Structure formats: structure tokens, C-alpha cells
Amino acid sequence: MGRLSQAMVGLVAALALVLGLAPAAQAEDGYDLWLRYQPEGGAVETAYRRAVSSLHPVGDSATIRAATAELERGLSSLTARAVTTRPIADGAVVYGLASAPEIAALIGQTTIAPEGYVLRSVRDNGRRVTVIAGGSDTGVLYGAFDLLRRMQTRQSIDDLNIAETPAVHLRLLNHWDNLDRSVERGYAGQSIWDWHTLPGFTPGLYTDYARANASIGINGTVLNNVNANALSLTEPYLLKAAALADIFRPYGIKVYLSARFSAPIEIGGLATADPLDPAVQAWWKAKADEIYRLIPDFGGFLVKANSEGQPGPQDYHRTHAEGANMLADAVAPHGGVVMWRAFVYAHDNPEDRAKQAFDDFVPLDGQFRDNVIVQVKNGAIDFQPREPFHPLFGAMPKTPLMMEFQITKEYLGQATHLAYLGPLFEEVLRADTHQRGPGSTVAKVIDGRLFNHRLTGIAGVANIGTDRNWSGSDFNQANWYVFGRMAWDPEHADAAAIAREWAAMTFTPDPRFVEPAVGMMMRSREAVVDYMTPLGLHHLMATGHHYGPGPWVSDLARPEWNPAYYHQADVAGIGFDRTASGSDAVSQYAPEIARLFADPATTPEADLLWFHHLPWTYRMRSGRTLWDELVLTYGHGVDEVTAMQATWASLEDFVDRERFADTTQLLAIQHDEAVWWRDASVAYFQSRSGLPLPAGAAAPAHPLSWYEALQFPYAPGH
Numbered sequence: 001m002g003r004l005s006q007a008m009v010g011l012v013a014a015l016a017l018v019l020g021l022a023p024a025a026q027a028e029d030g031y032d033l034w035l036r037y038q039p040e041g042g043a044v045e046t047a048y049r050r051a052v053s054s055l056h057p058v059g060d061s062a063t064i065r066a067a068t069a070e071l072e073r074g075l076s077s078l079t080a081r082a083v084t085t086r087p088i089a090d091g092a093v094v095y096g097l098a099s100a101p102e103i104a105a106l107i108g109q110t111t112i113a114p115e116g117y118v119l120r121s122v123r124d125n126g127r128r129v130t131v132i133a134g135g136s137d138t139g140v141l142y143g144a145f146d147l148l149r150r151m152q153t154r155q156s157i158d159d160l161n162i163a164e165t166p167a168v169h170l171r172l173l174n175h176w177d178n179l180d181r182s183v184e185r186g187y188a189g190q191s192i193w194d195w196h197t198l199p200g201f202t203p204g205l206y207t208d209y210a211r212a213n214a215s216i217g218i219n220g221t222v223l224n225n226v227n228a229n230a231l232s233l234t235e236p237y238l239l240k241a242a243a244l245a246d247i248f249r250p251y252g253i254k255v256y257l258s259a260r261f262s263a264p265i266e267i268g269g270l271a272t273a274d275p276l277d278p279a280v281q282a283w284w285k286a287k288a289d290e291i292y293r294l295i296p297d298f299g300g301f302l303v304k305a306n307s308e309g310q311p312g313p314q315d316y317h318r319t320h321a322e323g324a325n326m327l328a329d330a331v332a333p334h335g336g337v338v339m340w341r342a343f344v345y346a347h348d349n350p351e352d353r354a355k356q357a358f359d360d361f362v363p364l365d366g367q368f369r370d371n372v373i374v375q376v377k378n379g380a381i382d383f384q385p386r387e388p389f390h391p392l393f394g395a396m397p398k399t400p401l402m403m404e405f406q407i408t409k410e411y412l413g414q415a416t417h418l419a420y421l422g423p424l425f426e427e428v429l430r431a432d433t434h435q436r437g438p439g440s441t442v443a444k445v446i447d448g449r450l451f452n453h454r455l456t457g458i459a460g461v462a463n464i465g466t467d468r469n470w471s472g473s474d475f476n477q478a479n480w481y482v483f484g485r486m487a488w489d490p491e492h493a494d495a496a497a498i499a500r501e502w503a504a505m506t507f508t509p510d511p512r513f514v515e516p517a518v519g520m521m522m523r524s525r526e527a528v529v530d531y532m533t534p535l536g537l538h539h540l541m542a543t544g545h546h547y548g549p550g551p552w553v554s555d556l557a558r559p560e561w562n563p564a565y566y567h568q569a570d571v572a573g574i575g576f577d578r579t580a581s582g583s584d585a586v587s588q589y590a591p592e593i594a595r596l597f598a599d600p601a602t603t604p605e606a607d608l609l610w611f612h613h614l615p616w617t618y619r620m621r622s623g624r625t626l627w628d629e630l631v632l633t634y635g636h637g638v639d640e641v642t643a644m645q646a647t648w649a650s651l652e653d654f655v656d657r658e659r660f661a662d663t664t665q666l667l668a669i670q671h672d673e674a675v676w677w678r679d680a681s682v683a684y685f686q687s688r689s690g691l692p693l694p695a696g697a698a699a700p701a702h703p704l705s706w707y708e709a710l711q712f713p714y715a716p717g718h
């Protein structure tokens with residue numbers, strides 16, 4: 001919006017306020033997320049007003065009441081007039097269990113899975129009726145949010161005939177939140193769980209959290225950090241968790257807790273936590289019984305064991321399966337599950353870190369109880385901007401595996417960088433493991449179809465905190481959103497389509513905004529790859545806080561914590577040899593995949609230096625040498641951010657002043673930090689290769705020593 005027109009708008013708005021003609025424009029602080037229900041103001045709104053003008057709930061429950069509240073809020077706003085519950089009339093929205101006679105009378109006998117729903121437009125004695133029928137009350141609620149999402153994205157609701165069922169059973173957020181309200185790898189303020197004032201104080205924030213998650217089908221939340229504090233399992237904290245569980249229950253969201261394996265010692269007074277010790281087993285059974293008395297629908301435990309110093313069964317020379325099974329037996333009588341993380345690597349194991357989870361877990365395949373699911377990160381190192389899919393996916397046919405994605409951007413620019421993770425999630429889910437021939441995608445492992453598992457799940461490490469915009473920036477909200485939408489249907493979820501939905505709901509459905517904004521979002525993750533870890537490089541971040549580049553770091557006690565361990569750059573070349581001549585990590589994949597990754601010529605260049613140590617003179621497909629390609633790719637990453645800035649600047653007329661300014665400033669930070677990543681990385685790698693920069697490449701602004709000297713003791717999330 002030009003200066004003059006901005007002034008005019010301001011004048012008119014001021015006049016309207018003075019004359020009491022318009023409400024004070026609400027400061028756009030991002031709190032409303034994607035649930036903004038903005039009316040369209042034209043023909044579409046008129047059509048909506050005809051189609052949905054009253055509500056008619058069938059049956060009653062806290063969940064049906066939550067659906068009523070959301071439909072009243074959403075439809076009243078979208079049709080710019082009060083929509084409330086009334087007897088069935090023309091334009092009624094009728095919602096309830098598919099098994100309810102009044103619903104069946106409208107849509108016939110329909111069998112729907114518990115969390116599934118149908119949306120139907122029907123005629124009832126000449127009256128137009130929109131039916132939302134659920135397999136359970138939660139399914140009804142999901143259907144209500146689906147209807148509202150269609151209207152927020154200006155889709156027609158005149159001839160609805162929709163049927164939806166989630167493909168995955170557990171769709172969870174993992175909060176790495178600590179009891180002191182710090183959030184490990186969190187960049188959006190404090191933990192939203194105010195443990196000190198719970199259970200007595202339960203602000204609307206908790207309900208809004210439940211609404212936002214239910215709107216994208218998330219049905220579970222792990223409240224505490226996987227680097228767990230045993231106090232979370234003591235009664236005072238269980239009462240706090242129970243208060244949250246009571247608020248979330250109507251929204252179909254179960255509460256889970258990270259369980260510290262040594263809790264029997266730390267809060268139980270036992271001398272051991274050995275999973276084969278009868279007293280330890282009895283302690284966990286009693287603890288589980290206590291939890292279920294307070295939280296009858298408690299979901300179960302998430303466990304990080306024998307990883308990065310956390311206690312676990314291996315401390316007692318027991319296996320992960322023996323540890324998991326003890327907890328599984330404790331919660332099984334209550335229908336609970338145990339999610340046992342496979343993020344393990346030992347500092348005293350000289351083996352390639354990328355191989356260790358596979359080596360530890362594959363031999364245990366089939367040894368876990370039926371209510372244990374092994375939670376595996378998308379890649380074998382650690383949530384890098386890009387990693388080949390984890391070789392465990394498809395390698396444990398007898399054990400249900402669930403995905404662990406990281407929504408918080410620990411390695412993708414933390415809160416400030418705009419990096420839409422939909423393409424990353426989609427790339428992993430669509431990867432073909434070839435474990436049951438072609439088409440054996442990671443998505444089919446996750447949704448249980450590849451090996452016919454009933455227990456299935458997907459988890460995302462949350463990016464949520466007390467910041468008014470929940471996630472540290474407006475565009476970070478898209479990563480929470482896309483995680484939920486992909487968890488619902490991992491195989492078919494489309495990152496671009498989901499971005500389009502989100503942009504329309506969060507800003508405006510105007511295609512003149514949506515298309516350029518989505519284009520920017522869809523290129524943003526690759527930009528981060530290019531300016532941080534191009535061509536398969538990985539784990540190059542600074543130590544501890546992981547804020548900024550540190551490719552020179554090689555002095556940490558644990559070899560596998562050193563960036564130099566991962567790039568192995570020297571005067572001759574760069575990259576980690578994971579072929580037979582190196583760690584042979586490629587052999588952990590199915591033969592068809594292993595063959596591709598074993599040969600640089602058939603390895604995707606995006607993964608090249610993950611699998612190969614190559615000379616700087618290696619000829620890339622572009623015809624350039626590896627050295628030239630590396631330097632130019634770093635520069636391309638910076639250019640992509642410059643393009644993102646230009647795209648955003650062109651969208652000013654479509655965005656409220658506050659959020660436009662916020663993203664403009666954050667993109668400027670991102671541009672500076674992309675230059676920093678490029679210059680520090682190129683300066684360091686040039687110090688190893690000794691080669692001249694290719695024509696067109698910007699020279700680093702400072703000498704290498706300047707970058708190496710930078711310190712950030714108070715960088716967030718650490």
C-alpha cells in the first residue's frame with residue numbers, strides 16, 4: 001500500500017472510529033493462528049449465508065458442545081450474522097454421530113471409523129441441510145473444522161459429499177518443555193504449561209491450544225521434555241497434567257508424559273531401575289495405576305533412554321525391548337502405549353553415528369510388546385535441513401515404527417528464518433524404502449499398511465511457546481499446521497496444497513497473495529539447505545545452541561559432536577564416505593537403494609556428501625567441479641532469500657501492517673544470517689581446499705578467524 005493510500009486509509013479509519021462506525025482494528029499479533037474466520041464480503045459470503053444459517057446438534061456431550069461453540073464462532077463470522085442452534089430449518093447444519101437415528105434418516109446408515117466423518121449436502125423435505133456425521137463425537141468435531149476450513153478457503157459447500165478417516169492412529173505433539181518453563185530447542189518464549197499455577201489456573205490459552213490442534217486432527221500431546229524430570233510423575237505434577245487433560249479431552253486430545261527411566265530411584269526410593277527387577281516392575285505398575293486414577297484416558301509414556309546421557313535399561317545390561325516392555329506391561333491394563341525413541345548413539349562407539357540406531361534396534365525386531373511403538377527420527381543423524389530417510393523405516397517388519405519430525409527449527413534457522421517444512425516432511429514420507437519392492441514408502445510404514453500394523457503414529461517436536469504468535473513467527477505457525485495436516489494422511493498429503501490452505505486462512509484467500517506467498521514458502525526450505533548444508537553436508541552448526549555455522553569445530557570430547565567429523569574436508573576433498581570403502585552405512589538400506597547410494601553417479605546430488613568423500617575436482621552434473629558447485633550453491637541460498645524478501649515486499653497491500661512489518665524484519669535477519677552462513681562456510685572450506693573462488697562468487701566479508709571468534713552465550717533454546 002503506497003504512502004498516500006495508507007494515509008487515506010488511516011484517515012477514514014480514524015473518522016469511522018470517531019463516528020463509532022467501525023470497531024477498533026484488532027492488533028494483528030498472530031494469536032488467532034489459522035482460525036480467523038474472516039468473512040468474504042461478496043457473492044461467496046452471500047452463498048454461504050444461504051447454505052448455513054442455523055445449527056442443529058444431535059446428541060449432547062462436551063465434544064458436541066465444543067463443535068457447537070466452534071461452528072457458532074466460525075459460521076457467525078464467515079456469514080457476518082449470528083448463527084445459533086435452532087430446530088432444523090432451511091440452511092441448517094445438522095451434526096452428530098452417524099449412528100444417531102436423526103442423522104441416519106438424513107444420510108442413511110453409514111459406517112464410519114471412530115475419528116472419521118462425512119460431510120453431506122442433502123435435501124430434507126425441501127430444506128437444504130448440511131450434515132456432519134462422525135464415527136465418534138471427535139469425528140463430528142473434525143468434520144466441523146473441515147467445513148469451516150472449506151469456507152475459510154472459499155470453497156463451495158453446496159454439494160458436499162466428503163468422507164475422511166485419519167490414516168494414522170497416534171498424531172501427537174512432543175513438547176520438549178521443562179518444569180522450569182524453559183523449552184529445549186524452543187524459540188517462542190516460555191513453555192505454555194504454567195506448572196506453578198496449575199491446576200488452579202487454566203486460562204483460555206489452554207482451550208485455544210486444544211482448538212488449534214483439533215482443527216488439524218492432532219489427538220495427543222506429550223507435555224514434558226524427553227530429557228525428562230522424574231518429578232513430572234509425582235502426584236503434584238500429575239494433578240497439574242490432569243487439569244490439562246480435562247481441558248483437552250473434549251477436543252479429542254489425550255495427554256501423554258515422558259517417563260524418566262530412573263524414576264523408581266529418584267522418586268520411588270528404590271536402589272535400582274532394572275526392568276527385570278520385580279520391585280521395579282511393581283513400582284511402574286503402581287505408578288501407572290495412580291496416573292490412570294487421575295487421568296482415565298492417559299495416553300501412555302514417551303521414553304528417551306540410553307541416549308545423550310539419559311538413564312535406561314542398558315545401564316543394567318538389559319535391552320531397549322526389556323526396558324520398553326516393563327513400561328508397556330504397566331500401562332497395558334489401561335489401554336496405554338509406550339513410544340520408545342530410537343534416537344540412540346554412544347560416544348564410546350567408534351561406529352558411524354548414522355548406523356548406531358539401526359544396529360541397536362533391528363536385532364530387537366519382534367521383541368517388543370504389542371503396545372510398544374518405536375519412535376524414529378526422519379533421518380539417522382538429527383533433524384538436519386536434509387537427511388536421507390532413516391534406514392530403520394522398513395527394516396523392522398515385526399515392530400510398529402512411528403515418525404518423529406521436528407516442527408521447531410533447531411537446525412533450520414530457529415525462530416527467525418522462514419522455512420516451511422512441508423516439503424521436508426513430504427520428501428521423507430514419499431521416500432521409497434524398497435523393503436517390500438517398489439512403492440514401499442515411508443508413509444506406508446508409518447500408516448501401518450506396509451507390514452499390516454494396527455498401532456501407528458507420527459509425532460512432531462512442537463514449536464509452541466508463550467509468544468503471542470505461539471510459534472515465534474507467523475510463518476512458523478505453518479509448520480505446526482502442516483505437521484497436523486500431514487499426520488492425518490501421510491501418503492497423500494501435499495505440501496503445496498496445505499500451504500495454500502494455511503496462507504488463505506491465516507492471511508487472505510486472495511490468489512494475488514496466496515500464489516506468491518506459497519511460492520516463497522515452497523522454496524524456503526531448499527534455500528536453508530543451500531545456505532547452511534548444501535549437497536548432502538550435515539551437522540555443521542555451532543556447538544550447544546546450534547545457532548549459526550561452526551564447520552571448523554573439531555575439539556569436542558565426543559567425536560560425533562564435531563562438525564569436522566561429518567564433512568571430513570581436507571586439501572583433497574570433502575564428504576563422509578558411507579559406502580563400503582567407508583562406514584558402509586549404505587548397506588543398512590534395501591539392496592536397490594543401497595546400490596543407488598553406493599555410487600556417486602546415481603546418488604542424488606542433494607545427498608552426495610552424506611554418502612561420499614569426493615575430491616574437490618569431482619565433476620558434478622552441471623559440469624562444474626564439486627568445489628565450484630559448493631561455493632555457488634551457498635551463494636544461491638542467499639539469492640533465494642533475497643528473492644523471498646522481494647516477494648514479501650510485493651504483498652504489502654494484502655497484509656495487515658503489524659504482521660507485514662514483522663515478516664519483513666525477520667526476512668532481513670534471515671538474509672544477513674544466510675550471508676553469514678555462506679561466508680563463514682566458504683571461508684572455512686577454502687581454508688581446507690586452498691582453491692580460488694569461482695567467478696561470480698562473493699568473497700567472504702571477513703577472515704575465517706572473525707567467524708570462528710563469534711560467541712552467542714545467550715542464544716535461545718539451549
Ligand code: GCW
Nearest residue numbers: 176184185226227304343382
Ligand atoms: O536434536 C537433538 C537436540 C537435543 C534433543 C535431542 C533428542 C531433547 O539437540 O536438544 O534433546 O536431539 O532428540 O533427544
